[in-house]
Amino acid sequence: MNAAISQLAKIPVFAYPVIGVVAIIIVLILLFKAMWRVAEPNEALIISGLSKKGTVKDSTGDEMGFRIVTGKGTLVLPGVQAVRRLSLDLHQADLVVDCVTAQGIPVHVQGTVIYKIGDDPTSITNAARRFLDQQDKMDQRVHNVFAGHLRSIVGSMTVEDMIRDREQLTTKTRDASGTEMVKLGLVVDSLQIQEIDDPTGYIANLAKPHTAAVQSAARIAQADADREATQREQEANALKAEAERDSAIKQAGFQAERDRAQQEAAQAGPLAEAQARQAVVEQETRAAELEAGREQQRLVASVIRPAEAKRDADIAAAEATSRVAELTAQGNAKRITLAAEAEAAATRLTGQAEADATEAKGKAEGAAIEARGLAEAAAIKARAEALATNPEAVAMQQLAENWADIVGQAASAFAHVDNFTVLNGAEGVNGALMQVASTGMAGFELLRGMFMPKAVAAAAPTPAPDAATAGADTTGGTDGH
Amino acid sequence: MAISSLIGKIGRVTGQVAPGITGEVTLSVRGGSEAFFAHPYDGQEVILKGIQVLVVESAEPRTVYVTAFTGY
Numbered sequence: 001m002n003a004a005i006s007q008l009a010k011i012p013v014f015a016y017p018v019i020g021v022v023a024i025i026i027v028l029i030l031l032f033k034a035m036w037r038v039a040e041p042n043e044a045l046i047i048s049g050l051s052k053k054g055t056v057k058d059s060t061g062d063e064m065g066f067r068i069v070t071g072k073g074t075l076v077l078p079g080v081q082a083v084r085r086l087s088l089d090l091h092q093a094d095l096v097v098d099c100v101t102a103q104g105i106p107v108h109v110q111g112t113v114i115y116k117i118g119d120d121p122t123s124i125t126n127a128a129r130r131f132l133d134q135q136d137k138m139d140q141r142v143h144n145v146f147a148g149h150l151r152s153i154v155g156s157m158t159v160e161d162m163i164r165d166r167e168q169l170t171t172k173t174r175d176a177s178g179t180e181m182v183k184l185g186l187v188v189d190s191l192q193i194q195e196i197d198d199p200t201g202y203i204a205n206l207a208k209p210h211t212a213a214v215q216s217a218a219r220i221a222q223a224d225a226d227r228e229a230t231q232r233e234q235e236a237n238a239l240k241a242e243a244e245r246d247s248a249i250k251q252a253g254f255q256a257e258r259d260r261a262q263q264e265a266a267q268a269g270p271l272a273e274a275q276a277r278q279a280v281v282e283q284e285t286r287a288a289e290l291e292a293g294r295e296q297q298r299l300v301a302s303v304i305r306p307a308e309a310k311r312d313a314d315i316a317a318a319e320a321t322s323r324v325a326e327l328t329a330q331g332n333a334k335r336i337t338l339a340a341e342a343e344a345a346a347t348r349l350t351g352q353a354e355a356d357a358t359e360a361k362g363k364a365e366g367a368a369i370e371a372r373g374l375a376e377a378a379a380i381k382a383r384a385e386a387l388a389t390n391p392e393a394v395a396m397q398q399l400a401e402n403w404a405d406i407v408g409q410a411a412s413a414f415a416h417v418d419n420f421t422v423l424n425g426a427e428g429v430n431g432a433l434m435q436v437a438s439t440g441m442a443g444f445e446l447l448r449g450m451f452m453p454k455a456v457a458a459a460a461p462t463p464a465p466d467a468a469t470a471g472a473d474t475t476g477g478t479d480g481h
Numbered sequence: 482m483a484i485s486s487l488i489g490k491i492g493r494v495t496g497q498v499a500p501g502i503t504g505e506v507t508l509s510v511r512g513g514s515e516a517f518f519a520h521p522y523d524g525q526e527v528i529l530k531g532i533q534v535l536v537v538e539s540a541e542p543r544t545v546y547v548t549a550f551t552g553y
Binding site: 118119120122123126167170171174175178182185187189 | 496497502503504505510511513515516518530541542543
């Protein structure tokens with residue numbers, strides 16, 4: 001302080017008026033600075049109070065009594081004029097509304113409305129008179145107003161239109177809110193519906209057919225691509241296999257050629273050898289054939305020719321002999337024929353003579369038999385007569401005549417005995433034979449017993465002829481022997 | 482700056498202008514471009530997006546009535 005005073009003291013006296021002028025200028029500048037107000041581009045100055053000119057007037061000339069200054073500066077008289085700033089900035093109000101669409105679907109809509117105070121004096125005037133002291137609360141006011149507008153806008157639209165048709169949304173926004181916002185001096189720049197939450201799942205279901213179609217198309221496309229890829233892959237594999245096969249066939253063919261050539265080369269030596277040997281063998285064969293031919297010629301000359309000559313000679317000799325034999329046989333035959341004929345004639349004559357002799361002898365025998373028969377008949381007759389008188393004598397005679405046969409029959413029992421075992425030796429044999437003989441005797445006695453009572457009992461002549469007949473038969477049989 | 486200065490301006494349709502709905506046109510004003518609500522001037526015209534339009538009439542504060550502009 002003292003320093004400043006001392007500095008002032010140093011200022012020359014003639015400088016005081018200059019300092020005073022400067023000080024006045026500074027004061028005036030500060031005063032002007034304090035009175036001059038500038039409206040920035042995003043704000044409007046509302047000046048009320050003492051005002052002579054520039055106040056807002058309508059078309060009829062009525063004025064509101066205050067000035068609106070935008071984009072420039074103006075002088076404000078402190079104390080007599082009041083100046084207020086009204087922001088023309090963009091404002092944003094977030095809206096959350098539960099409402100119902102035109103289809104009656106309940107939705108929960110989140111939207112944003114972007115608005116500002118209109119740039120024209122009318123809008124600024126309207127806004128200034130409503131919000132000048134409540135600029136902070138402007139968003140709240142607008143929110144309350146616009147919630148109702150949004151509800152009516154959503155209520156007149158379908159969900160699909162809200163999602164897709166922005167033009168319709170903005171048109172309806174203008175229709176619904178234009179007039180009302182103009183009253184507040186506000187201009188709606190934009191209304192955006194940020195989110196539509198629908199508890200019924202309408203939007204999700206709206207998307208499902210398309211989603212399913214797209215998924216189906218995607219799967220079809222993938223399957224097609226898969227199929228085509230697999231097809232190509234298989235074709236490629238087939239081509240590969242074909243190429244491998246062709247290659248293998250060719251390789252095998254070449255290998256076979258190589259093997260063949262190798263084998264042929266390997267065989268060339270033995271083949272040449274064999275061919276040489278074959279040639280040798282052929283020559284040897286030829287030589288052998290020639291030798292054989294020579295031997296044959298020799299044999300033909302030395303053996304066959306002589307043999308043939310001998311054969312011819314033998315044939316000639318044999319033919320001669322044969323001829324001789326033939327002629328001899330013919331001679332013999334002729335002789336035998338003649339002899340046979342002679343013998344036949346002799347035999348015929350002999351037979352004739354014998355036949356004659358036999359006939360004569362037969363006749364003679366017949367006469368003899370006839371005579372004997374007659375004699376026997378006479379004898380039987382006589383015997384019958386005798387039997388009638390003495391039958392036992394006749395029977396005994398007959399038995400005696402036939403005794404040899406009877407004993408023979410008894411002995412025939414021994415004929416079939418191969419070994420005749422006799423226990424008591426030669427005496428036994430005699431005993432046996434005696435027994436046979438005595439058996440004959442016993443039979444004789446039995447027969448005698450049989451005949452005798454008959455002969456005694458039956459005096460009738462009937463048995464006599466039987467006995468006579470039997471006797472005749474027996475006799476005849478004996479004669480036959 | 483009165484809104485009547487919009488009359489005669491040529492702008493571009495950014496939201497279909499048709500009877501019964503609120504269309505939108507973008508006009509060059511105050512060195513920048515602003516969007517205005519638009520309706521057909523004759524009440525029947527349908528103007529698709531991207532078509533140039535002529536502002537025939539304007540209404541406070543942000544509404545204009547337009548007709549399709551086919552060239553000078």
